[in-house]
Amino acid sequence: MKLLEQLKDEMKNAMRAKEKIKLGAIRMAISAIKQAEIDNNIAPDDAAVIAVLTKMVKQRKESIAMYTEGGRDELAANEAAEVAALEAFLPAPLTxxxxxxxxxxxxxxxxxxxxxxxxxxxxxxxxxxxxxxxxxxxxxxxxxxxxx
The missing domain is CATH 1.10.10.410 (Arc Repressor Mutant, subunit A)
Structure with missing residues (x-):
């Protein structure tokens, strides 16, 4: 199954389970993938989806560091939950x-x-x-x- 299809299926599951943070993260990812598709005028393959997801995870990790530094632990926790939701779709990291x-x-x-x-x-x-x-x-x- 293609990665974009997996994202859409997981979005439906998150809706049913009423997991707001996970649902929001997946919706943002799908939106970013569609934006990249429009900007680059190509159909998103798994490599393009992985590139978008990697960028989103990196942005959220930077946000976590900034929120933690600023004493906003509740926002850092939300970002960490989004990172966990997005990383589930990325390949296993290399050692x-x-x-x-x-x-x-x-x-x-x-x-x-x-x-x-x-x-x-x-x-x-x-x-x-x-x-x-x-x-x-x-x-x-x-x-x-x-x-x-």
Whole structure:
């Protein structure tokens, strides 16, 4: 089953169960996916849905940090519940060992030897790791591997 269909089915289940926070998060996700579909003029495939969900999770995690810092624990708890609802649709995150292994294999595959080749390495890693790892952290690890 496609990811968008799973989202719609889970939205119906959340409505029936009267789970307001989960329902709101899923509705926002579907809305963001439709907006991306209109903006990019393409039908949303699973990769596009994962990209939207990953972006939404990242935004909410940043909001949690800001709310916690500002002493707004009830808002941080709502954001955390939304993150949990959205992360259920993302693929399982990669471990550090798996990330390092993929980076090493990609560097060898592309024949990268310096920082000038970082774009080539990231171009291969990004689609493979989308939604499974923080690409900012992966970029830092690739940079460290190429400088070593």
């Amino acid at each position: 550090n060992a798996e990330i390092q292994e993929m980076i090493s294999a990609t560097i060898t595959e592309v024949g990268a030897s310096s920082m000038a080749d970082m774009g080539k390495v990231m171009a291969v890693l990004k689609p493979a790791m989308q939604g499974k790892a923080d690409l900012g952290a992966v970029s830092g690890k690739v940079r460290a591997a190429l400088n070593a």
